[in-house]
Amino acid sequence: MTTKLTPLRFITAGSVDDGKSTLIGRLLYDSKALLTDQIDLLQNKGSKNSGQAIDFSRLTDGLEAEREQGITIDVAYRYFSTPKRKFIIADTPGHEQYTRNMVTGASTATAAVVLIDASQLNFAAEELQLLAQTKRHSAILRLLNCPHIIVAVNKMDLLDYSREKFERICTAYQALAEQLGLRNLRFVPVSALLGDNLVYSSESMPWYQGEPLLSILENLPTKEQQRKGEAFFFPVQYVIRQDADKQNDFRGYQGRVEAGEIRVGDKIRIEPSAQQAEIREIIHPKGASDSAKTDQVITLCLDKDIDISRGDVFVAQDSPLVPTQALAATLCWFDQRPLNPARKYLLKHTTKTVFARIKHIASVLDVETLSQSSGREQVAVNDIARINLVLQQPIAATLYEDNAVGGSFILIDEATYHTVAAGIITGLDS
Incomplete structure (x- = not known):
């Protein structure tokens, strides 16, 4: 029996016209993750374009301005699943003007699919140069410590599926990765429009012996595995105060556990005041519990009344954190x-x-x-x-x-x- 892994959040990054929206659309189409009306829409639009190929980018380019200009402006989130895993995809803009939206999508991603449009590169140059926006997005992914980078060399069909050109692109990106300090790289030659090496291995590139893109994404380590051992960190979002008699004098501190775990009886420190207390009660949305872990939204009650407000942070009593x-x-x-x-x-x-x-x-x-x-x-x-x-x-x-x-x-x-x-x-x- 196949074990389901936790959901994977990943983004597509790269320059304008690298084919990010098309890749996601084709990935959803080939993995049978589309509804019937979505498929009908794609096929009808394709048939009206004089037999042209289906425009898969329409699945993610939801704004009218995006469809008119042929570029992604906002971050488009899409959800789909396979028998092995659930996915949350963020299709981020490639245009320099919308870099802020790319940062938004990348800030919560466990993996990034960096697309490179092989047809835009000058292979006549002695040293192959990547596009500036590819470098900028890669630099941002390094700053955000994105754990996994998958470089999808797109539009290989326009290069006659050349292995030599694919390897030159890989060499150029590896040099970029060394300068930036990027690790955990994987390279996949793809054609987003035709579906080569997205869900199924491509018959046009028998020289590529690696897994298709979807298989790589299905087997990436989970976020929980990467965050084990982090120290407890709980920013206070809201103070819940019930003014009543002393027998029902409730005071709780609501927020999300951003890192680590907490249990009833654990001693904590409140920063920046450095006051100390003990956890008396942990309340989840469905009721009280003895513990809470990363990403859970909870209410904490302490063993004493302390002046605490929104913006204060609970940490472990022995935490080395200093405001x-x-x-x-x-x-x-x-x-x-x-x-x-x-x-x-x-x-x-x-x-x-x-x-x-x-x-x-x-x-x-x-x-x-x-x-x-x-x-x-x-x-x-x-x-x-x-x-x-x-x-x-x-x-x-x-x-x-x-x-x-x-x-x-x-x-x-x-x-x-x-x-x-x-x-x-x-x-x-x-």
């Missing part, structure tokens, strides 16, 4: 207006929002050369920069590599309340 007002971070800038160190921004970390100021711009990544340029006074839209921040109040932050939730944040423009950047914490100064 800080100074951060070193790497961020991706989203706003058309450049980052201005003279301005104050709002920093949202877990459930807490504080004022922040950019103390120093250490360097900005050059996507073409992958080198870091220092001495910059501003950070422009879609730039990836290393910065130092000073906060008005201390926060219970962690390094991103230790805890993705405790080590990430967004910056918000104080005047417009637009999200202007997403960042990961690379250094702490208590």
Whole structure:
């Protein structure tokens, strides 16, 4: 009997016209994950186009503007399952203008399928160069510590299924991965339009002895396996207070366990105040329980009344976490207006929002050369920069590599309340 693995969240990434939406549409079509009316729609649209191939991208490009322009703008989520596993797919935009949407999709993904349009590359060059947006998306995936990268070399049918050209692309991407520090790479030659090596092995590429894309995704390690051993981390989302007589004086702290486990009787510390308490009761949506683990939404009751509010964080009593007002971070800038160190921004970390100021711009990544340029006074839209921040109040932050939730944040423009950047914490100064 085949054991079902937990659901896998993965994204498609890459440059414009690499075929991300088509790949997802064909994957859903070939894996029999579409409803009858969806299949009829695809086939009817295909027959009206003078016998042209079915446009599988219509399954994910839901906005009218996306269909008119032939590009993905927003993140489109699709759900499907096989006998072995359930999947949540995020089809992310390839256009540089919508990089912020790609970051949104990648932030919760366990795996990324990076598409490379083989037909757009110049094989006459002595050293094969990948497209700039492929490099930018790969750099973002490295910053977000995406555990698994599957490089799907697409449109192999336009290259006559050339093994030599596929291997040159693999070599070029491996060089990029070494510069960025990407690991756990897999390479698959595909034709998203024709379905080669998506669900079934391609007869046109007998030289490829690996698994098709769907088989690789079905067998990736689960998120739970990768997060074992993380320290308890519980940001308070909401304080539940029932004003009544002393016999029914309920006070609970609601939120989601972002890492680790907790049991009744465990001793905790509340940051940033450093007060200590013991867990008296754990309440799940369906009732009380003796324990809770990562990703569960719960209400915690303590053995004493403490001044706790939204934005405080519960950690294990012996946790080495120390609240800080100074951060070193790497961020991706989203706003058309450049980052201005003279301005104050709002920093949202877990459930807490504080004022922040950019103390120093250490360097900005050059996507073409992958080198870091220092001495910059501003950070422009879609730039990836290393910065130092000073906060008005201390926060219970962690390094991103230790805890993705405790080590990430967004910056918000104080005047417009637009999200202007997403960042990961690379250094702490208590």
